[in-house]
Amino acid sequence: MTDNLIKKGFWLAGLSNIFGVLICSKALTNDVMLDAQPAVMGYFGLISIILWGLAYISVSKTYDQVKWLVGVFVVEKLAYVAAWLSFITSQSLDSVYQQDFLAGVFYTIYGANDFIFMLFFTFVFLKGSQAKS
Template sequence: MTNSTITKGFIVSGVMNTLGVLIFTKGFTNNVIPETDPVVMSYFGLLMIMVWGLAFIAVARIFDKVKWLVGVFVLEKLAYVIAYSYWISNHSLLDVYDQDVMAGLFYSVYGLNDFMFMLFFSYVFFKIKSSPETLAR
């Protein structure tokens, strides 16, 4: 994967976090998302997801200089994958869709989205970790 592609990946992940939250919550007016998972997806939690998205965008062009921060991004995504796995094993997506289609779509995609970006950030972390110029620093 080229550095240009990686930069675009960071930007896409940031846009998914920021605009994704705004779209699925209908500008923070959709109560179904935070009511469905008040621990992880509270309005504060959703705002923090957007902040993480801004962090992804902020390092898009300098990712190769912040390998340990990229490692933190892997852990952040892992935490959401675990939270989603727990949630999906104890809840019904159909119940969420019955309340609100956008909330249903949100809960249908967020776990897969975080899993895919966890893999992406892992790839970037190990690519940076093994590159010769990184080892020289």
């Protein structure tokens, strides 16, 4: 994977966090989304996701200098994948969709999205480990 493609990957990860939250939460006003998983996707959680997105973008040009921060991104994405799996196995997506389509879309895809970016960050982290060897 080229350096330019990795930079774009960080931007894509950041923008998907920022716009995914803002669109699906209707600019933090979607009560269905906020209430479906309040410990993870309440106001504080959604704002945190936006901040993580800004963090990804902020290191897009210097990711090779902050290998351990990229490692933190891996763990952070793993935590969200685990939270999503917990939600999917204990809640009804149909119920969320019936209440609000965008909330349903969000809860359908956020785990898969985070899993894909967890793999991306893992690749970047391991690439950084090999480059230093």
